[in-house]
Amino acid sequence: MAKQISELKLGILGGGQLGRMLIQEAINYNLTTLVLDPDPDAPCKHIANKFECGSITDFDTVYNFGKKADIITIEIEKVNIEALEALEKEGKLVFPQSRVIRLIQDKGVQKQFFKENDIPTAPFQLVSSKNDLSNGNFSFPYILKQRKDGYDGKGVMKINNLADVDHAFESPSLIEELIDFDKEIAVIVARNANGDMKTFPMVEMEFNAEANLVEFLISPSTYPEDLQDKADKIALNIASALNITGILAVEMFVTRDGDILVNELAPRPHNSGHQTIEGNYVSQFEQHLRAIFNLPLGDTRSINNAIMINLLGEKGHDGLARYENLEKVMGIDGVYIHLYGKKYTKPFRKMGHVTIVDQNREKAIEKARYVQHTLKVVS
Incomplete structure (x- = not known):
């Protein structure tokens, strides 16, 4: 007789806020959670059943950690792939699969995957070093991305x-045509081992120009239905082509001409899905658990208009974190606070997020703008 979910041990590589929110859902299923993270004070430390401080990029550490779990998942892509491959060969379940993580670790390989599978993306070219840029004949301006370790x-x-x-990256990179886009959007898709797939409604994102981080997210989108359907199909096609098990966030651009271009992928719960905790019938975190344990996927429909704001550490503040005006924003109906358990703040560090839900979209946005300008993380 197959084991029930509550009899299995889930190993999570990475103990940050994504792991923390995944564990908060795992508790509802009586799951035993094991976490590996290099930070002795990682957000997951006090809520995991077992927390281990160690490198997630070291072969032996990851391999020995994985031996203790029934299913292994990630909350960050920068992990030791060779250890995961060895564990898979020994019969351990690793989701997303090591081959998927390997592909997504390298933005150049990811771009080649888009090209080979007819997935719309910005024109690009791979470069070995910045010498290629000096010697090349590339039209300015363009975007330069390191192939590895960018996040x-x-x-x-x-x-x-x-x-x-002169200030470009020395490491292998790719250049990408600068896209004149109207908005950045995202679709999160889940796929279980049976091949069942479901997408969450498309969301619209605003980025902090200085930190290049998602700062404000609106769900669901108000773009025309045909454009949303197109984004949905792209996400489903990618998940199917990858044959992934788990959650996949697909970040995209809507161009001024109304086309959709895929920017990047994240094979794990993602910033573009935090609002699903209060805004949808199933959250991205529960859906990820359902997918990797090969359970029926949940109802992804939106319950309400939901706005998500990232709480980033304020510029000029580095030290013990304080949350300024927390009581003010908690007095507003439909405001849900999520703090990540990080003791220290620094400029642009992700310290938490706030979700604002309201039946009236404009009221939700109005409340969210107030929260965005009122609640500050200082030292």
């Missing part, structure tokens, strides 16, 4: 002219 806005820069090339 949360890091590893991306705009190259406007030859002078900017």
Whole structure:
């Protein structure tokens, strides 16, 4: 007789806020959670059944950790792939699969995957080093992205002219045509081992220009239904082509001409799905658990208009975190606070998020703008 979900041990590589919110859902299923993270004070430390402080990029550490779990998942892509491959060969279940993580770890390989599978994306070219930029004949301006280790806005820069090339990345990178886009959007898709798939409604995102992080998210989108359907189909096609098990966030651009271009993928719960905790019938975190344990996928429909705001550490503040005006925003109907358990703040560090729900979309946005300008993370 197959084991029930509550009899299995879930190993999570990475103990940050995504792991924390995943564990909060896992508790509802009596799941035993094991977490590996290099930070001895990681957000997951006090809520995981077992927390281990160690490197998620070291082969032996990841391999030995994975041996203790029945299913292994990630909350960040920068993990030791070779260890996960070895665990898979020994029969351990790793979701998303190691081959998917390997593909997504390298933005150049990811772009080639888009090209080979006819997935619409911005024109690009791979470069070995910044010498290729000096010797090349590329039209300015363009976007330069490091192929590996870029996250949360890091590893991306705009190259406007030859002078900017002097400050370009030395490591293997890709150049991408600068897209004149109307808005950034995202669709999160889940796929279980049976091949069942479901998408969450498309969301619209605003980014912090300085930190290049999602700062404001609106769900559901008000773009025309045919455009939303197109984005939905792109996400489903990618999940199917990857043959992924788990959650996949597909970040896209809507161009001024109304086309959709895929920007990047994240094979895990993602910032563009935090609002699903209060805004949808099933959250992205529960859906990820359902997918990796091969359970029926939940109802992804929106319950209400939901706005998500990232709480980022204020500029000029580095030290013990304080949440200024927390009581003020908690007095507003439909405001839900999520703090990530991080003791120290620094500029642009993700310290939490707030979701605002309201039956009236404009009222939800109005409340969210107030929260955005009122609630501050300082030291």
